[in-house]
């Protein structure tokens with residue numbers, strides 16, 4: 001499996017894509033100490049809660065448009081080298097605000113990086129605004145209202161990340177209604193840290209086109225059938241799931257079982273340097289674990305492009321690159 005297999009990444013948190021090397025450079029720039037969450041060239045955290053702390057620590061060191069332009073460009077050029085032709089990045093105005101950056105400066109900075117990466121590699125990218133679940137429904141609604149005001153043309157979706165064990169999907173239904181009515185694509189993290197009931201709640205109350213992770217649906221046969229029949233696409237991130245201890249090894253991961261059951265599945269990296277991964281590695285792991293050949297891997301990319309939150313002309317152009 002080589003970079004020649006075209007890839008599309010639907011699930012990557014931009015703040016979670018900052019390499020320890022880049023975060024160290026930012027820390028030097030701002031005179032900050034990262035020893036609490038970076039050791040040598042690695043992030044250090046012990047569980048999901050601790051991971052969120054490391055994630056927030058890194059995010060706090062991106063404080064200007066230029067910082068975010070550099071982050072987006074570095075991430076996108078890196079995955080373009082692995083064969084990615086399309087990416088959607090989760091962008092979190094709450095993290096930008098915590099670092100003192102206005103939403104407009106945040107989106108403009110990211111867009112500058114996206115533009116630079118497109119100019120150097122051809123990669124397309126769109127932004128999905130996310131609310132942070134553990135900040136509560138009001139903050140998530142504020143993020144949805146912001147996204148619904150269409151503050152940047154590259155914003156094409158709305159989602160929710162953060163601590164899945166906080167609240168229930170129904171608590172956040174209004175936020176997603178606001179985003180849906182504004183014509184944004186809808187995705188929500190579910191079935192990662194919480195079980196099938198979280199996926200069921202998301203389907204019932206949020207009506208998403210896609211679900212971030214969703215893998216724990218495998219624990220409920222009827223739910224797997226419902227997912228398959230609905231056509232809802234799962235943004236599966238096996239490397240993330242292994243790093244966070246959901247499954248002991250790739251052979252135990254449900255990606256292939258979901259695929260065989262007819263669920264539309266895609267491959268992404270989530271927070272690549274935190275989990276020692278990249279979209280290229282995710283495709284490689286899948287090829288090795290389940291014997292996927294080039295056609296099978298390309299089919300995964302096709303599913304991702306069909307589910308991408310993008311205009312139809314660009315979708316057709318990208319799908320044309322798979323032939």
Ligand SMILES: Nc1ncnc2[nH]cnc12
Pocket residue numbers: 013016055161162163164189192240270271
């Ligand atoms: N894997 C993940 N799950 C939930 N929220 C996140 N934010 C960043 N990465 C996340």
Ligand SMILES: [Zn+2]
Pocket residue numbers: 011013161189212270
């Ligand atoms: Zn995620």
